[in-house]
Amino acid sequence: MKLAIRGDLLDFTAAPAWGGTAMQGVRWRPDHWLLVDEGRIAGALPAAQAPGDDWQRVDHRGRLVMPGFIDTHVHCPQLDVIASYGAGLLDWLETYTFPAERRFADPAVAHAGAALFLDALLAHGSTTAVVFPTVHKVSAEALFEAAAARGMRIVAGKVLMDRHAPDGLRDDVEGAERDCEDLIRRFHGRGRNAYAVTVRFAATSTREQLAMAGRLLQRHEGVYMQTHVAENTDEVKWIAELFPEARSYLDVYARHGLLNERAVLAHGIWLDAQDRQRLADTGAQIAFCPTSNLFLGSGLFDWQAAVDSGHRVSLASDVGGGTSLSMTRTLAEAYKVQMLRGTRLSAWTALHTATRGAAEALGLAHEIGHFDEGATADLVVWDWAATPVAAHRDAVARGAVPPLPAQDLHARVFAWMTLADERCRVATYVAGRAT
Ligand code: GUN
Ligand code: ZN
Secondary structure, eight states: OEEEEEEEEEEESSOOOTTOOOOTTEEEEEEEEEEEETTEEEEEEETTSOOOTTSEEEEEEEEEEEEOEEEEEEEGGGGGTTTOOOSSHHHHIIIIIHHHHGGGGSHHHHHHHHHHHHHHHHHTTEEEEEEEOOSSHHHHHHHHHHHHHHTOEEEEOOEEOOSSSOTTSOOOHHHHHHHHHHHHHHHTTSTTEEEEEEEOOGGGSOHHHHHHHHHHHHHSTTOEEEEEESOOHHHHHHHHHHOTTSSSHHHHHHHTTOOSTTEEEEEOOSOOHHHHHHHHHHTOEEEEOHHHHHHTTOOOOOHHHHHHHTOEEEEOOOBTTBSOSOHHHHHHHHHHHHHHTTOOOOHHHHHHIIIIIHHHHTTOTTTSSSOOTTSBOOEEEEOSOSSHHHHHHHHHHHTOSTTSOOOOHHHHHHHHHHHOOGGGEEEEEETTEEO
């Protein structure tokens, strides 16, 4: 199966310089054929050198072709509660989220919810995600099975919560350990699925359960860990009351052996320098969730401090606290949050972070996040504009509105990133297959 897709190819060969718009690390191949053979990237050719007749050609000339986005923190069952009028994180969890998650105990709901969610991710241009289902084992099974049916690369695991949650949403240490062992055996490393030991947050697990989570990570090399950390000031205070022995919120996880280079911690807004150093030392990453942090009034993530301390950062929608599965909307909000912190986030850093950067942070750069030869062909075709205003803005960038001068590529891509959403998505390919 040989496929050639024509368009403006944009991906990254390395991390662009923080805070600048230089083309370092940016691979821009306007009007090229991207070659896909047996589901893998096989190279690229300028448009004038059309590939031979043995290649099936799909002509998207004038459109942008990028690696599929990687959303490093999102909740499958929370499509039910996106855009709910809560009063901050803890109220939002109690009032909307926990009641909605109880529905996923029903296998029919879990399977339908997983299908709806993964199809929505693909329709928004995200081909890989690190996902929370619910506490129910069947919700994780449904997600892994639905991802396998679509050929998608996902990282997920049954949510662990054995306290401070309503009836129907709590597990216990022994049962949860059994369920995790079974799920790891059946799904981790099978096809494109990977397992993540999924501690909801420190408040909903006992010390015994956190210790069990640490043992699972010790026992199973290559398994991920995902959780929330330091999202909201009331939450941080509560964690300090629940774990007086810990130096900080992050330290609760560190004490239980949960931090390593496969740990993905969402938010990380209220960290101090020692916490950031710990993240850098362990290789753990913070998933920056701008639409959620704004929507729930959680705070402004300090990306500059992350860069200074050398810890990894990825970008995530965090739906349903977040308000859109669209990663371009997520990047546009990330830019605004950094402006409020006095830092400018370039389109290059934003797009790199949501593709190759996330793949590297997850240890998956051998497979996804770029158009290097041999990479799995998870890619998305985008229109440069979906509305008359965006089309006009793009024409200005291209120099098609005289006497305004043409702008450089960063300016054009930045305007696209800021205005684009799922309406711009034309096609999504997973391992070279159109979805
Ligand atoms: N902290 C614990 N659970 C959640 C959740 O579902 N969403 C967010 N944003 N934060 C959390
Ligand atoms: Zn979350």
